[in-house]
Amino acid sequence: MLSQTIYGSLILAALGLQAGDTVKIALTGPFSGGSAPMGTSTRDGAKLAIAEINAAGGIQVGAKKMKIEIIERDDEAKNERGALIAQELAAMGDLSGVIGTVNTGICMAGDKHLQEKGITKIICPAAGSASMTQWSKAGVKDNSIFRFAAHDGIQSAMVVEEAINRKFTKVAVIFDSTNYGVSGRDDMLDQIKKQGDKLTVVAQEKFNIGDKDMTAQLLRAKSAGAEAILIWAIGPELAAVSNGEAKIGWKAPLIGGWTLSMSNFIDNAGKNGNGTLMPQTFIEEPITPKAKAFIDGFHKTYKVERMPSAVAAAQGYDAVYIFAAAVKQAGTTDTHKIKEALEDLKEPVKGVIATWNHPYTKWDPADVTTHEAFRREQTVMGMVQDGRVVFGNEADKARLIKEATGTTPAKGKTK
Numbered sequence: 001m002l003s004q005t006i007y008g009s010l011i012l013a014a015l016g017l018q019a020g021d022t023v024k025i026a027l028t029g030p031f032s033g034g035s036a037p038m039g040t041s042t043r044d045g046a047k048l049a050i051a052e053i054n055a056a057g058g059i060q061v062g063a064k065k066m067k068i069e070i071i072e073r074d075d076e077a078k079n080e081r082g083a084l085i086a087q088e089l090a091a092m093g094d095l096s097g098v099i100g101t102v103n104t105g106i107c108m109a110g111d112k113h114l115q116e117k118g119i120t121k122i123i124c125p126a127a128g129s130a131s132m133t134q135w136s137k138a139g140v141k142d143n144s145i146f147r148f149a150a151h152d153g154i155q156s157a158m159v160v161e162e163a164i165n166r167k168f169t170k171v172a173v174i175f176d177s178t179n180y181g182v183s184g185r186d187d188m189l190d191q192i193k194k195q196g197d198k199l200t201v202v203a204q205e206k207f208n209i210g211d212k213d214m215t216a217q218l219l220r221a222k223s224a225g226a227e228a229i230l231i232w233a234i235g236p237e238l239a240a241v242s243n244g245e246a247k248i249g250w251k252a253p254l255i256g257g258w259t260l261s262m263s264n265f266i267d268n269a270g271k272n273g274n275g276t277l278m279p280q281t282f283i284e285e286p287i288t289p290k291a292k293a294f295i296d297g298f299h300k301t302y303k304v305e306r307m308p309s310a311v312a313a314a315q316g317y318d319a320v321y322i323f324a325a326a327v328k329q330a331g332t333t334d335t336h337k338i339k340e341a342l343e344d345l346k347e348p349v350k351g352v353i354a355t356w357n358h359p360y361t362k363w364d365p366a367d368v369t370t371h372e373a374f375r376r377e378q379t380v381m382g383m384v385q386d387g388r389v390v391f392g393n394e395a396d397k398a399r400l401i402k403e404a405t406g407t408t409p410a411k412g413k414t415k
Contacts (some may be wrong), residue, residue, distance in 0.1 A: 045316030082118035086110030184232025239268030282314035318351030
């Protein structure tokens with residue numbers, strides 16, 4: 001692992017690389033606006049990985065080593081801007097690939113331009129189900145778009161299971177009006193049916209991006225007898241739900257998508273967010289030496305004490321290493337060959353989240369999980385507690401430590 005004292009200078013060096021014998025990768029996402037905690041964390045986690053790779057001389061591409069050159073684009077979580085960025089990137093003849101995006105609408109508006117040119121993209125750290133199912137619905141036979149996130153099928157199943165395990169029987173489903181929110185609502189309702197209708201949905205309520213007062217929606221859910229809120233949304237409005245509950249004297253717990261772990265929920269909800277539950281692919285606890293090195297490196301480089309979105313940062317980090325492994329295997333910077341290598345990676349890739357063994361397979365329009373890296377075992381339940389996300393289940397922590405180190409910690413031990 002790279003010495004923490006040189007992280008910052010290496011990142012600057014990576015940013016200063018000139019075109020030539022480089023592997024050109026675009027990092028995209030919302031680096032400003034309400035979704036920025038996800039976008040900037042993904043970008044910054046990716047830059048840590050790139051700094052490490054470049055410090056080691058770069059990626060072995062055939063007979064020579066090539067360093068990674070970064071292209072950064074802020075889509076501002078605006079569909080129109082995302083589409084323009086995708087068009088720009090698609091026109092680059094020497095682009096090896098794209099890592100990023102957060103918002104489903106950005107994928108729906110822009111990824112078609114990348115797909116048309118066959119440019120390899122790893123969606124990271126998020127985007128709803130429609131970002132991938134659009135290709136299966138279109139019957140695309142050769143897909144260059146991959147996703148590196150716990151897909152909504154995994155997350156929604158965990159959300160519903162958590163509510164059932166906590167003995168709730170009546171729930172409200174609350175979601176925002178974005179593509180992501182509506183898609184998440186549909187996934188949760190579908191999972192309720194799949195899990196035997198053990199939950200009764202007594203209210204469905206919607207809100208818009210920018211809404212600050214959820215009193216009306218919450219009063220309807222409360223009067224309908226909801227014992228918990230299953231929620232799916234992307235922005236700081238999530239905190240308005242927790243704060244709105246406190247305002248009306250209601251304590252129904254929030255259980256929802258991973259975005260509940262973002263800093264703009266935790267900070268704005270304050271103590272009202274305590275007990276909120278959400279699926280996570282990475283918890284900011286140094287439970288393994290690799291996790292500790294990653295967390296320390298991020299904190300030192302970006303001068304923070306808590307990652308804005310630990311999930312996004314870790315996924316950005318691991319996505320770069322997976323992409324680099326595909327470049328090495330392909331032996332070329334050609335994006336089409338890299339896509340083929342991603343579909344059949346021969347060597348395991350050691351990441352901070354997991355060791356990735358053959359994360360993708362050849363695209364099958366009838367099964368979008370062929371281009372989805374995450375499975376259930378890489379996802380745990382997190383819980384907000386006093387301004388941080390912690391493990392919601394100690395058994396998950398013990399399992400991850402055992403898988404990483406081959407040992408089971410004594411009760412109360414995390415290192």
